[in-house]
Amino acid sequence: MAQRGYHDIGGAPAGRFLPTDEPWHFWEKQSEAIRNLLGEGARRMASLDEIRRGFETMGEDLYGQLTFYERRLEALVRILEEKGIVSRADLEARVVAMRERESG
Amino acid sequence: MPVPRFTVGTAVQVLDLPIEGHIRIPAYARGKIGVIERCCGPYLNPEDLAYGRTGGPAVHLYQVEFSQHDLWPEYIGDAEDRLFLEIYEHWLTPARPPSWRQAS
Amino acid sequence: MSAERGAGAYLGTKVLLDREEGGPAGYYALLSDALRDELIGLGLITAAQVRREVERLEAPGIHLGARIVARAWMDPEYKALLLENGSEAAERLGIKVGEAQLVVVENTPRVHNLITCTLCSCYPRSILGQPPAWYRNKVYRARSVSEPRKVLEEFGTHLPADIVIHVRDSNADMRWMVLPRRPDGTSDWSEERLQGLVTRDSLIGIAEALQP
Incomplete structure (x- = not known):
């Protein structure tokens, strides 16, 4: 038997349906744009199915804590790190530097 | 490319394959019996794509029709309410037609 | 947090x-x-x-879906092509479908279609753009398949009792779009005017097209 992943929620108990919407932030579009560029024919570095595997294996706690686009970006980073294309430490260093610039 | 194993109108059962890793067959459909609604043609298998294997082989994909009452024991709704999923050929096996299909 | x-x-x-x-x-x-x-x-x-x-x-958005639907309401031949091969029909209007295949399903006096994706949030993005937040959230993904009528009612869509519901869970390569029913009282409307009755929600099947 195949396992039931935590993302596989069809028919699961859930609360009342509230039709909400949210703005689509630039960083979310940018992350999707990067994924699309990396998935294109010549590069083929991150397919949608790899992204799905990424968020299906990041652990239920993290998956549940993140929004849809956060999950997708987190998964993309994990897949790129798995392939040795980027390192998390390098990305984190850039994040720290940006935060310092922001607060400075 | 082998010819499709199933044709429109054929009754099929969704297998519960012991595949670990990324799959696209929701748990709620595994083991259930439905009827082929449409043959979608060959597509690369997401179970390969999720691990960066892009060389195939492609597998036939089918739209499969299920009775909602077969999927959810406590379903409230019309006897003719239906749910449709796409299932890759290796997840399907021939089955006896469900009662709702014999009646129509 | x-x-x-x-x-x-x-x-x-x-x-x-x-x-x-x-x-x-x-x-x-x-x-x-x-x-x-x-x-x-x-x-x-x-x-x-x-x-x-x-x-x-x-660039994509509901306006593209509205163009497809209004054309299908006006032109039976186009509608037949749309239901047979959604991607080809879209491309005939100059709308490029980026996904593997667009499949359009028709609402009729007997059948109402509802589109969902329980495993992630698949959606015909290359035509309709970004799905609404509720489409991506847990409640809709979990309950749209097992309690579609209740979810529709919580949304404010009350279907007649004699209508059956077809749920399409977008779990693989097809991307689904609903062809809503053309509202009554629009027989003399132009194609452009009809486009204004087509909403995002009607293309997902969570609502019907606007009434004039």
């Missing part, structure tokens, strides 16, 4: 996953910039490519 156990834990410093407007930029907003800069530095992408791709993502 702090992320003691979450992705923020990768950083040695305290990370804010603050999503409030005007708050400090969230971790993922910064990570997105960091990844862009890193990949540009590696020569894998360029800033111009990213900008163009963002524009491409922003």
